[in-house]
Amino acid sequence: xxxxxxxxxxxxxxxxxxxxxxxxxxxxxxxxxxxxxxxxxxxxxxxxxxxxxxxxxxxxxxxxxxxxxxxxxxxxxxxxxxxxxxxxxxxxxxxxxxxxxxxxxxxxxxxxxxxxxxxxxxxxxxxxxxxxxxxxxxxxxxxxxxxxxxxxxxxxxxxxxxxxxxxxxxxxxxxxxxxxxxxxxxxxxxxxxxxxxxxxxxxxxxxxxxxxxxxxxxxxxxxxxxxxxxxxxxxxxxxxxxxxxxxxxxxxxxxxxxxxxxxxxxxxxxxxxxxxxxxxxxxxxxxxxxxxxxxxxxxxxxxxxxxxxxxxxxxxxxxxxxxxxxxxxxxxxxxxxxxxxxxxxxxxxxxxxxxxxxxxxxxxxxxxxxxxxxxxxxxxxxxxxxxxxxxxxxxxxxxxxxx
Numbered sequence: 001x002x003x004x005x006x007x008x009x010x011x012x013x014x015x016x017x018x019x020x021x022x023x024x025x026x027x028x029x030x031x032x033x034x035x036x037x038x039x040x041x042x043x044x045x046x047x048x049x050x051x052x053x054x055x056x057x058x059x060x061x062x063x064x065x066x067x068x069x070x071x072x073x074x075x076x077x078x079x080x081x082x083x084x085x086x087x088x089x090x091x092x093x094x095x096x097x098x099x100x101x102x103x104x105x106x107x108x109x110x111x112x113x114x115x116x117x118x119x120x121x122x123x124x125x126x127x128x129x130x131x132x133x134x135x136x137x138x139x140x141x142x143x144x145x146x147x148x149x150x151x152x153x154x155x156x157x158x159x160x161x162x163x164x165x166x167x168x169x170x171x172x173x174x175x176x177x178x179x180x181x182x183x184x185x186x187x188x189x190x191x192x193x194x195x196x197x198x199x200x201x202x203x204x205x206x207x208x209x210x211x212x213x214x215x216x217x218x219x220x221x222x223x224x225x226x227x228x229x230x231x232x233x234x235x236x237x238x239x240x241x242x243x244x245x246x247x248x249x250x251x252x253x254x255x256x257x258x259x260x261x262x263x264x265x266x267x268x269x270x271x272x273x274x275x276x277x278x279x280x281x282x283x284x285x286x287x288x289x290x291x292x293x294x295x296x297x298x299x300x301x302x303x304x305x306x307x308x309x310x311x312x313x314x315x316x317x318x319x320x321x322x323x324x325x326x327x328x329x330x331x332x333x334x335x336x337x338x339x340x341x342x343x344x345x346x347x348x349x350x351x352x353x354x355x356x357x358x359x360x361x362x363x364x365x366x367x368x369x370x371x372x373x374x375x376x377x378x379x380x381x382x383x384x385x386x387x388x389x390x391x392x393x394x395x396x397x398x399x400x401x402x403x
Contacts, residue, residue, distance in 0.1 A: 032053075039063050039065065050079065063091050097137045112143045119177040133186050137189070139194060173200045175191045200233075201232050211241035219388040232297070248291070254274065254279070276298035278302075286308070294369070311384075364379075
């Protein structure tokens with residue numbers, strides 16, 4: 001009798017478990033649509049869709065639809081691309097804003113409030129040019145500091161000593177950090193109103209000498225990004241490389257805390273004049289083509305070898321708090337032989353007096369910018385930034401009709 005009861009009990013348990021398994025289906029993660037595209041809508045999380053595309057051998061495109069997206073928890077980055085995400089394309093459809101702030105979980109006593117991430121977007125070691133970020137706005141970075149002790153690491157342990165993380169890894173790059181062998185394509189992205197506690201309120205590129213390839217910025221806008229140190233919009237740390245084409249730089253302010261940085265970290269940089277919206281450190285490579293710099297605290301400072309500045313506008317980059325006795329400048333380029341086709345004018349157009357006036361215009365006339373910073377003066381037809389066409393958002397697919 002005891003054996004019969006035991007068998008009966010086991011049978012009932014198996015039947016009950018089977019019923020429960022039918023009532024509670026297994027959790028299903030993001031799935032691609034019929035065209036093989038993953039979709040994220042406002043109110044949903046972006047990272048799970050990126051992770052799903054990373055694990056999908058055939059479908060690598062994620063469309064993030066119009067809306068504002070914020071971190072759900074504090075951390076080193078809001079959206080991250082690691083080696084496994086190589087080849088994934090994140091595309092904004094409509095007006096997509098990635099905001100570093102989250103009032104619901106931020107500490108109101110933290111100077112970084114309401115930001116809760118160090119970097120809005122992170123590209124780590126092992127990212128090729130097949131990886132794309134397109135048509136989003138990055139905003140709200142405010143100097144939140146998270147390291148590997150206080151928060152989960154976003155970069156795996158280094159595979160080579162050259163990739164040991166340091167001060168600049170954690171503190172530079174409010175809107176975006178690009179680290180190690182990482183060469184993403186950033187296209188149609190707006191970097192607006194971001195701040196870091198050290199350098200690069202906008203983008204910090206830290207290739208650590210692995211600069212045989214470049215990070216690419218195309219059709220991007222950098223506006224009102226700030227930092228106390230160098231490279232308010234883009235900071236190319238030593239041994240890094242970037243291609244910058246058809247980008248606009250307006251109102252980016254660095255240099256505001258150089259004295260404090262010198263006292264705290266022993267770091268000094270261009271004490272007489274300060275750095276620019278774009279800072280290029282020694283041994284770094286950059287090619288700037290058809291870009292516009294205006295209204296920044298200095299245009300470009302470049303200590304790299306034979307870098308290119310082609311068909312670009314540098315106009316009145318004179319914003320300053322007057323703490324640098326030498327005054328503001330347009331270009332401070334160590335090697336100027338590849339500065340060609342540029343129209344330049346400011347308080348100091350050519351700080352080193354090495355730019356060839358035969359192939360550039362050093363006292364350019366007013367470009368007569370419109371509200372989109374398109375120049376309308378004669379002589380500016382083939383130079384400087386031009387805005388790209390906005391991408392229209394398709395309607396959200398309807399779900400099945402309910403009876």
